[in-house]
Amino acid sequence: xxxxxxxxxxxNNLAQNEEYEGKAKIIRVLDEQTVLVKFKDDLTAFDGVKxxxxxxxxxxxxxxxxxxxxxxxxxxxxxxxxEQLDDTTFRARKLRMIPVEFVIRNYSAGSFVRRYxxxxxxxxxxxxxxxxxxxxxxxxxxxxxxxxIELGFLTRDEYEKGKLYSYLINDFLSQLFDQIGxxxxxxxxxxxxxxxxxLYLGDELSPDSMRLWKKGTQKSFDKDVFREDKGEVIEAYExxxxxxxxxxxxxxxxxxxxxxxxxxxxxGIVDAxxxxxxxxxxxxxxxxxxxxxxxxxxxxKLSATNVLKSLETFAVGRTEFLINPLIExxxxxxxx
Amino acid sequence: MSTxxxxxxxxxNNELETKRxxxxxxxxxxxxxxxxxxxVREVAALYLPGGFSYGDYLxxxxxxxxxxIGIEIVRxxxxxxxxxxxxxxxxxxxxxxxxxxxxxxxxxxxFIAKWISIWxxxxxxxxxxxAGTTLSLPIAHYxxxxxxxxxxxxxxxxxxxxxxxxxxxxxxxxxxxxxNGSLENIAGIANKVGNVIGxxxxxxxxIEPFHRTQHGKQIIASFLEAIK
Numbered sequence: 001x002x003x004x005x006x007x008x009x010x011x012n013n014l015a016q017n018e019e020y021e022g023k024a025k026i027i028r029v030l031d032e033q034t035v036l037v038k039f040k041d042d043l044t045a046f047d048g049v050k051x052x053x054x055x056x057x058x059x060x061x062x063x064x065x066x067x068x069x070x071x072x073x074x075x076x077x078x079x080x081x082x083e084q085l086d087d088t089t090f091r092a093r094k095l096r097m098i099p100v101e102f103v104i105r106n107y108s109a110g111s112f113v114r115r116y117x118x119x120x121x122x123x124x125x126x127x128x129x130x131x132x133x134x135x136x137x138x139x140x141x142x143x144x145x146x147x148x149i150e151l152g153f154l155t156r157d158e159y160e161k162g163k164l165y166s167y168l169i170n171d172f173l174s175q176l177f178d179q180i181g182x183x184x185x186x187x188x189x190x191x192x193x194x195x196x197x198x199l200y201l202g203d204e205l206s207p208d209s210m211r212l213w214k215k216g217t218q219k220s221f222d223k224d225v226f227r228e229d230k231g232e233v234i235e236a237y238e239x240x241x242x243x244x245x246x247x248x249x250x251x252x253x254x255x256x257x258x259x260x261x262x263x264x265x266x267x268g269i270v271d272a273x274x275x276x277x278x279x280x281x282x283x284x285x286x287x288x289x290x291x292x293x294x295x296x297x298x299x300x301k302l303s304a305t306n307v308l309k310s311l312e313t314f315a316v317g318r319t320e321f322l323i324n325p326l327i328e329x330x331x332x333x334x335x336x
Numbered sequence: 337m338s339t340x341x342x343x344x345x346x347x348x349n350n351e352l353e354t355k356r357x358x359x360x361x362x363x364x365x366x367x368x369x370x371x372x373x374x375x376v377r378e379v380a381a382l383y384l385p386g387g388f389s390y391g392d393y394l395x396x397x398x399x400x401x402x403x404x405i406g407i408e409i410v411r412x413x414x415x416x417x418x419x420x421x422x423x424x425x426x427x428x429x430x431x432x433x434x435x436x437x438x439x440x441x442x443x444x445x446x447f448i449a450k451w452i453s454i455w456x457x458x459x460x461x462x463x464x465x466x467a468g469t470t471l472s473l474p475i476a477h478y479x480x481x482x483x484x485x486x487x488x489x490x491x492x493x494x495x496x497x498x499x500x501x502x503x504x505x506x507x508x509x510x511x512x513x514x515x516n517g518s519l520e521n522i523a524g525i526a527n528k529v530g531n532v533i534g535x536x537x538x539x540x541x542x543i544e545p546f547h548r549t550q551h552g553k554q555i556i557a558s559f560l561e562a563i564k
Contacts, residue, residue, distance in 0.1 A: 265440075269483065270517060272441035296394075321402055324395055324431070326438045327483060 007135045007153070009097040011035075023048055024061070024208055029094060033195070039065075039088045039204070045227040047136045052226065058088040060237040061206035066090060067244050068173065068205040075172055075254070076306035077165055079201040080192065095192025095202050098154045100143065101132045102162050104170045105186040109211055112186070115142070121218050127170050129163055134190070160333050161199050161311075162191045167336035168255060168304050169201070175252035177212060180243035182221060185211035207237050254305045258335040259314060261322060264295040269327050298322060338380030338563055341368040343409065345389035345400055348424065350540065354385040357540040361553060363560050368405070376408035381418040381563045384409070384425025386476070386538060396439065396479045397427035406432055418462055418562040419532045420555075423477055426524075426534030435527055435534045436492060437484035442477070443517025449476040451548060452515050454523045454537055455503035460496040461526035461533050462562035463555065470507040471551040473537035475515060480536040482518040482525070489519065499533055500524035531562070 011020045011027045014035075019028045026038040039058035044051050062084075069081035080092040105112055108122040112130070131148055132140045149156050166189055174184045187210030190203035203209070207222035214221065221240050226233040265271050271293045278292035302310050323330045340358055344351045344367050351367050358365040365383070368375045376382065390399035400406050406428075413419055413434050421429040429435045442448055451474050456466040484492065492498060501509045501521040514521045516536075524535035539552030 269440060270443045270481070272443060272445040276445050321398060322394070324398070324438055326485070327440055 007099040007133055007138070009099050009134065012096050024058075025204065030091070031094075033094055034082065035092050035094045036085070037090050037092050037204075043208075043223070043226050043233065045223065047139055050227070054226075054234050056234055057237060060234070060241050061204060061208055062088045062090060064206045064237070064241050064244060065204040067241075068176075069201070071176060071250075072169060072172060072201065072205075075168075075252075075304065076308040076310070077169055077172070077201060078198065078308050092202070093194055093200055095194055095200055097134075097190060097192040097202055098158060098162070099134045100148050100153045101134050101140065102166045102189040102191065103130045103132060103186060104128070104166050104189070105130065106170070106174065107183070107185045107211075107213075109185050121213075127167060129166055132188075157332070158191070158193070158199055162189075164257060164334035164336065165189070165191070165199070165201060165307070168257060168307055171255040171304075171336070172252050173205075173210075176244075176247070176250060178215070179247055179250055180240075181215045182212045182240070182243075183215050185213055187211070207240055212240060254303045255336060256301055256303055257307075259300040259302065260333045260335060261298040261300070261318065261330050262295060262333075263298065263323055263328050263330045265293060266327055266329055339364045339366055339378070340381045340383055340560075340563070341366060341376060341379035343368050343370070343376075343382060343384045343405065343425070345370045345387070345403075345405075345428075347388040347391050348385055349387035350385035350422070350424075350538070351387075353543075354383055354422075354540045357543040357552065357556060358383065358560075360543055361556050361560060370403060370405045373403075373405040373408040376405065376412055379417075381559070382409060382412055382420070383559075384419070384421035384428055385540065386423030386425060389424055389428060392424075392479075395427075395431065396424060397429075397431035400428045401431050401433075410434060413527070413532050416529065416531050418559060420559050421532075421534045422538055422540065423475075423480070423536055426536055427479065429532060429534045434532050435525055436488055436497070437482055437519075437525065439479050439536075440481050440483050441479050442481050442515075444515075447476075447478040448480070448515050450474065450515070452523075452537060453503050453505045453507070453513065454500040455507045455509055456500050457498050458496060459499045459526055459530070460528070461499055461530040463499050463524075463526075463533060463558050464530075465558055465561070466554055469554070470503060470505065471537075471554065472505065472542070472549045473539060473551055474541045474548075475537050477516070477536060480518070481516045482522040482536075484519055484522075492525065495528050497526050497528065498522060498524075499526050500535060500537075533559075 014029045016029050023044045028036045039062040041053050041058045069079040082091045084090045105128045108118045113120050131143050133143050177184045192202040212221040221236045225236045274293040342351050342355050355365045427439050453472050458467040500523040502513045502523050503509045504513045509521050526533045539555040542549045542552035
């Protein structure tokens with residue numbers, strides 16, 4: 001069995017000044033920490049089978065991405081966006097991209113409908129997160145999170161944080177689009193890691209990477225207009241951009257999220273409580289029991305007014321107070 | 337003579353006998369409740385008595401480190417004031433980061449309350465003058481098993497930070513004399529400078545004529561000596 005992932009992200013191995021041209025963007029490495037992201041006018045669909053060039057599309061997606069990334073950054077979601085350079089270009093943090101796409105769905109649409117034989121436009125009880133391998137050659141297959149972790153595409157911590165950010169971004173964006181009469185049906189996110197190991201939202205957030213329907217209808221304001229030949233795609237993108245740029249300092253109501261911390265004594269530390277539990281269970285007939293260890297669970301509920309700040313403060317509180325790193329280890333999971 | 341502050345957290349329950357034992361040896365002592373952290377600056381030394389500060393929630397001594405008085409105790413230690421933490425006071429000092437290592441649950445899985453003997457080691461601390469003596473003192477704890485990594489323990493030995501070990505009445509340090517599973521029978525340690533000591537046995541409970549021994553007097557006398 002091979003241990004290295006068969007899926008490589010081409011932008012991860014670029015040297016300085018080297019360029020990579022993708023389907024919709026060009027990435028050029030500026031230095032160790034930063035890249036230049038240029039949005040192209042090209043549109044592709046069905047893994048690059050359907051192609052077109054629409055003048056002005058690169059500009060619109062660059063602007064929409066900038067608006068949405070700035071909005072999310074203000075809520076404490078770390079994104080790679082640093083500054084706009086011109087109409088179609090911005091400077092961004094250089095990241096090692098995770099070769100897995102995070103997709104959140106609020107309504108049934110697209111491949112989700114085909115895969116499970118559903119009708120389009122069904123509101124899901126809860127937003128659903130799906131992971132896909134980022135590979136045109138493999139047609140972006142759906143992947144189970146545990147498999148993605150086992151194959152080394154991402155770590156469990158990266159998955160947990162990516163999941164948290166995905167659900168919170170969904171909440172923030174849904175509220176924002178609601179302001180301009182659009183429903184956020186589903187969207188795709190890509191995350192990457194900088195040199196310090198911090199997880200950032202990368203790539204773009206535009207009608208190329210999400211489905212937007214006019215509220216109460218299934219009228220598309222996204223790439224489906226192009227995919228399904230439903231009209232002039234540039235007009236749809238222009239509409240989204242115009243309406244978004246009209247919004248002034250919208251403050252969404254912050255969603256709540258849970259941090260679940262499980263604490264265990266390190267191996268080798270005598271667990272007196274575990275020893276008593278073991279003896280008790282043995283008395284009850286569980287004679288095959290070779291060891292019992294007792295840990296702790298701490299559940300914290302937080303308001304996502306500034307996600308990053310909360311997570312950073314929590315990280316300090318965890319190692320300085322919630323656990324004693326000399327004798328204990330811990331695992332974190334998140335829930336929204 | 338200068339005053340000794342006896343720190344009382346919510347859940348501390350040894351502060352009265354501690355204050356009285358200090359006074360028995362001629363010292364002035366006052367109880368400093370956790371909500372008056374500013375009083376820590378007015379005293380010459382600190383005694384952190386036993387009990388169950390903050391209900392032992394999370395880990396014994398852990399919550400104390402998030403308090404203002406916790407910060408003041410660290411400041412006092414940095415200023416070089418003599419500090420003695422006994423039982424839960426010892427646990428608080430490790431959680432505050434003033435003493436290395438951790439105190440985990442007794443390997444016997446039981447709360448232990450009994451008289452034990454300790455052998456006083458040569459150390460860099462204010463108990464150095466008692467080195468080579470064996471003292472009989474009571475212990476009463478559930479989490480008194482001292483734990484430290486191998487490398488860190490070596491460093492502590494090099495700096496002479498081991499103050500006391502559980503022993504037989506003869507002073508021999510044997511596994512049999514270890515009541516709680518402490519690493520190498522450790523019953524008390526000091527910080528690198530030697531002004532902060534943590535002890536699991538209770539000197540303040542071996543003072544009065546009706547106590548089984550009065551060996552606690554020697555420890556408290558050395559503590560008082562350090563203030564002068």
